Amino acid sequence: MEGVDHLAFERNKAQFDVDAMKIVWAGSSHALEVSDRMSRLVASDPAFRKDNRAMLGRKELFKNTLRKAAYALKRIIELRLSEEEASMLRSFVDEPAFTDLHWGMFVPAIKGQGTEEQLKKWLPLAQKMQIIGCYAQTELGHGSNVQGLETTVTFDPKTDEFVIHSPTLTSSKWWPGGLGKISTHAVVYGRLITDGQDHGVHGFIVQLRSLDDHLPLPGITVGDIGMKFGNGAYNTMDNGVLRFDHVRIPRDQMLMRVSRVTREGKYVQSNVPRQLVYGTMVYVRQTIVSDASTALSRAVCIATRYSAVRRQFGATGGNPESQVIDYKTQQARLFPLLASAYAFRFVGEWLKWLYTDVMTRLQANDFSTLPEAHACTAGLKSLTTSATSDGIEECRKLCGGHGYLCSSGLPELFAVYVPTCTYEGDNIVLLLQVARHLMKTISQLGSGKKPVGTVAYMGRVEQLMESRSDVQKAEDWLNPSAVLGAFEARAARKSVACAKNLSKFSNPEEGFLELSNDLVEAARAHCQLIVVSKFIDKLQQDIPGKGVKQLLEVLCSIYALFHLHKHLGDFLSTGCITSKQGSLANDQLRSLYSQVRPNAIGLVDAFNYTDHYLSSILGRYDGNVYPKLYEEAWKDPLNDSVIPDGFQEYIRPMLKQQLRNARL
Ligand SMILES: CCCCCCCCCC/C=C\CCC/C=C/C(=O)SCCNC(=O)CCNC(=O)[C@H](O)C(C)(C)COP(=O)(O)OP(=O)(O)OC[C@H]1O[C@@H](n2cnc3c(N)ncnc32)[C@H](O)[C@@H]1OP(=O)(O)O
Numbered sequence: 313m314e315g316v317d318h319l320a321f322e323r324n325k326a327q328f329d330v331d332a333m334k335i336v337w338a339g340s341s342h343a344l345e346v347s348d349r350m351s352r353l354v355a356s357d358p359a360f361r362k363d364n365r366a367m368l369g370r371k372e373l374f375k376n377t378l379r380k381a382a383y384a385l386k387r388i389i390e391l392r393l394s395e396e397e398a399s400m401l402r403s404f405v406d407e408p409a410f411t412d413l414h415w416g417m418f419v420p421a422i423k424g425q426g427t428e429e430q431l432k433k434w435l436p437l438a439q440k441m442q443i444i445g446c447y448a449q450t451e452l453g454h455g456s457n458v459q460g461l462e463t464t465v466t467f468d469p470k471t472d473e474f475v476i477h478s479p480t481l482t483s484s485k486w487w488p489g490g491l492g493k494i495s496t497h498a499v500v501y502g503r504l505i506t507d508g509q510d511h512g513v514h515g516f517i518v519q520l521r522s523l524d525d526h527l528p529l530p531g532i533t534v535g536d537i538g539m540k541f542g543n544g545a546y547n548t549m550d551n552g553v554l555r556f557d558h559v560r561i562p563r564d565q566m567l568m569r570v571s572r573v574t575r576e577g578k579y580v581q582s583n584v585p586r587q588l589v590y591g592t593m594v595y596v597r598q599t600i601v602s603d604a605s606t607a608l609s610r611a612v613c614i615a616t617r618y619s620a621v622r623r624q625f626g627a628t629g630g631n632p633e634s635q636v637i638d639y640k641t642q643q644a645r646l647f648p649l650l651a652s653a654y655a656f657r658f659v660g661e662w663l664k665w666l667y668t669d670v671m672t673r674l675q676a677n678d679f680s681t682l683p684e685a686h687a688c689t690a691g692l693k694s695l696t697t698s699a700t701s702d703g704i705e706e707c708r709k710l711c712g713g714h715g716y717l718c719s720s721g722l723p724e725l726f727a728v729y730v731p732t733c734t735y736e737g738d739n740i741v742l743l744l745q746v747a748r749h750l751m752k753t754i755s756q757l758g759s760g761k762k763p764v765g766t767v768a769y770m771g772r773v774e775q776l777m778e779s780r781s782d783v784q785k786a787e788d789w790l791n792p793s794a795v796l797g798a799f800e801a802r803a804a805r806k807s808v809a810c811a812k813n814l815s816k817f818s819n820p821e822e823g824f825l826e827l828s829n830d831l832v833e834a835a836r837a838h839c840q841l842i843v844v845s846k847f848i849d850k851l852q853q854d855i856p857g858k859g860v861k862q863l864l865e866v867l868c869s870i871y872a873l874f875h876l877h878k879h880l881g882d883f884l885s886t887g888c889i890t891s892k893q894g895s896l897a898n899d900q901l902r903s904l905y906s907q908v909r910p911n912a913i914g915l916v917d918a919f920n921y922t923d924h925y926l927s928s929i930l931g932r933y934d935g936n937v938y939p940k941l942y943e944e945a946w947k948d949p950l951n952d953s954v955i956p957d958g959f960q961e962y963i964r965p966m967l968k969q970q971l972r973n974a975r976l
């Protein structure tokens with residue numbers, strides 16, 4: 313039934329102001345207005361169709377992406393869109409493309425590591441897309457260990473140039489998105505060598521292809537690294553391989569904000585920490601946290617709407633079967649993911665604030681919050697992307713068999729999303745960075761250095777080692793201080809246990825390797841505490857709209873109590889809570905799920921996603937799932953003919969042969 317809202321009866325159940333929640337989700341009325349306008353602009357333009365991606369071969373798929381990227385830029389210019397509108401439009405086009413790396417890494421790398429002169433020269437070219445850039449750091453032999461990169465960049469004082477070279481096979485640049493076929497330029501990371509001395513890894517702007525005929529410049533070998541996981545999915549991106557054979561670039565193409573090489577070949581470090589060379593990764597990790605909430609909310613929106621449409625079992629007295637969303641097991645799998653999507657939204661907002669604050673301080677040569685920014689971006693990137701990848705897969709299972717169809721939108725979302733656990737830093741490697749930060753914080757406690765920011769609770773470590781939860785009944789777990797107390801005590805105790813064990817090793821690095829599993833768990837507990845505490849902080853703000861704040865309080869409690877239940881072993885073994893208190897938390901969770909149930913559709917409608925963006929028959933706004941699934945099946949190329957290609961050639965003779973054998 314076209315035009316009928318099959319989910320209207322669900323929408324009528326909502327006990328809160330969905331439009332007010334849309335503003336909270338978007339971040340402001342202005343952000344909602346822009347994202348709403350841009351998403352509709354993309355959805356209504358047939359040039360941005362994306363429903364056939366899984367069927368296309370690589371070349372056709374890639375060409376289509378190039379067409380969309382060029383068309384998007386044309387529309388951005390024609391409509392005179394602002395930077396904010398343009399970036400929203402690109403995100404609603406919803407297709408990984410070279411432009412992600414151009415805008416997301418190449419431009420930020422120049423902005424963050426270039427001098428004023430370099431910004432003046434390169435930014436206008438990049439911003440007008442007169443050049444297209446990528447971020448070429450990872451090599452075939454090294455990704456996580458950036459200090460292990462092998463590409464050499466040697467200063468030649470005779471010609472005032474750098475000579476870039478790939479000395480080994482493993483030094484080939486490998487993975488950079490946009491590099492394979494499109495980028496004209498790259499920010500290349502390599503070891504700077506002056507006068508025979510190795511100064512470690514630095515960034516350089518390098519032209520790769522001619523701006524006239526797009527052919528690789530002399531000494532450069534470049535191409536695509538091949539098909540990746542999933543049909544369609546990330547294969548719209550030309551991840552590339554790049555080798556240099558003594559390629560020369562002018563000296564002023566070294567990004568010189570952190571350190572520079574003089575005309576005489578002298579290496580000069582500025583007063584900014586060398587870690588700023590890693591600044592672009594910090595920036596991108598921060599954006600990845602907000603993007604996690606977007607990806608997870610998409611999957612949750614699909615699974616929630618479909619769970620309200622889907623019915624199985626329980627038909628009694630002429631009544632229809634039960635909606636699967638009413639099963640407690642479905643709720644216990646789905647609603648924590650819904651809560652996580654909101655939790656990641658708010659922690660992402662906070663992280664953006666933290667990043668902006670760090671950048672402002674850096675301008676004033678205050679580098680004190682850089683370690684905190686590194687630990688938070690690394691840890692939260694790791695926590696949210698792992699949870700989102702697992703969450704998307706859980707949503708697929710929540711949709712039963714139909715979730716496995718490409719038309720559910722979930723397989724492609726998973727395939728595109730899952731490399732987020734690896735790129736911008738492998739999630740385990742990043743948690744180990746957080747663990748280092750925690751161990752350093754603990755080791756400095758005795759020196760009187762007061763921990764600040766997200767590790768401030770370590771300053772109360774003695775009290776946290778002794779504290780006992782005073783929860784007596786299930787509702788006590790709704791008290792934010794009860795939840796915070798338990799999460800802080802668990803995080804502190806896990807870190808302190810690691811620090812104690814580490815102190816038993818005469819060689820700390822050996823100890824760190826030996827205890828790395830425990831350290832990763834301690835880092836995870838710390839990051840979960842950050843998410844919980846930032847959700848609680850959000851609820852201290854004035855949040856208008858009928859029932860909006862109350863429902864967010866419910867979601868916040870679900871996020872916290874779900875993790876308390878999931879990691880009960882941690883909370884019990886560290887002695888923060890008793891097993892009785894653990895089971896009260898579980899009782900409270902069940903009650904919270906019942907409070908979400910009537911509001912579930914409203915809560916996913918608040919994401920304000922168009923059907924085009926969701927790209928899922930199961931997640932359609934109108935819930936008209938079955939006729940559309942049925943219709944879609946007939947569009948498959950296999951159904952173009954009644955008898956498929958290959959049948960006459962292979963199967964008919966086989967059948968005939970088998971029949972002949974049977975008659976003998
Ligand atoms: C359905 C369709 C949907 C469509 C949607 C479309 C989506 C499209 C998305 C596309 C978007 C993006 C594409 C992704 C592109 C990906 C790009 C990349 O992956 S780029 C490469 C990223 N590489 C990495 O992340 C490498 C990870 N490794 C590192 O970061 C480092 O090497 C590290 C940190 C692991 C170790 O570094 P190092 O050995 O130098 O450090 P130490 O451990 O010795 O530490 C020294 C000291 O420095 C501090 N430190 C480390 N890093 C930082 C930092 N970044 N900032 C500040 N400080 C840092 C560290 O804490 C130590 O401090 P100390 O006080 O001395 O202890």
Ligand SMILES: Cc1cc2nc3c(=O)[nH]c(=O)nc-3n(C[C@H](O)[C@H](O)[C@H](O)COP(=O)(O)OP(=O)(O)OC[C@H]3O[C@@H](n4cnc5c(N)ncnc54)[C@H](O)[C@@H]3O)c2cc1C
Nearest residue numbers: 447448449450454455456487488489731734735736737740
């Ligand atoms: C889709 C995609 C897009 C990418 N885009 C870009 C790009 O645009 N530009 C770019 O430069 N790079 C890019 N990359 C590369 C990416 O940044 C790296 O793959 C990533 O940093 C992980 O490094 P690795 O591949 O070397 O993994 P490895 O470090 O080899 O990891 C392999 C395994 O070893 C483990 N491991 C490694 N070190 C440690 C340790 N110290 N302790 C414990 N365990 C460890 C890891 O946890 C993992 O399980 C991209 C990668 C992908 C998949």
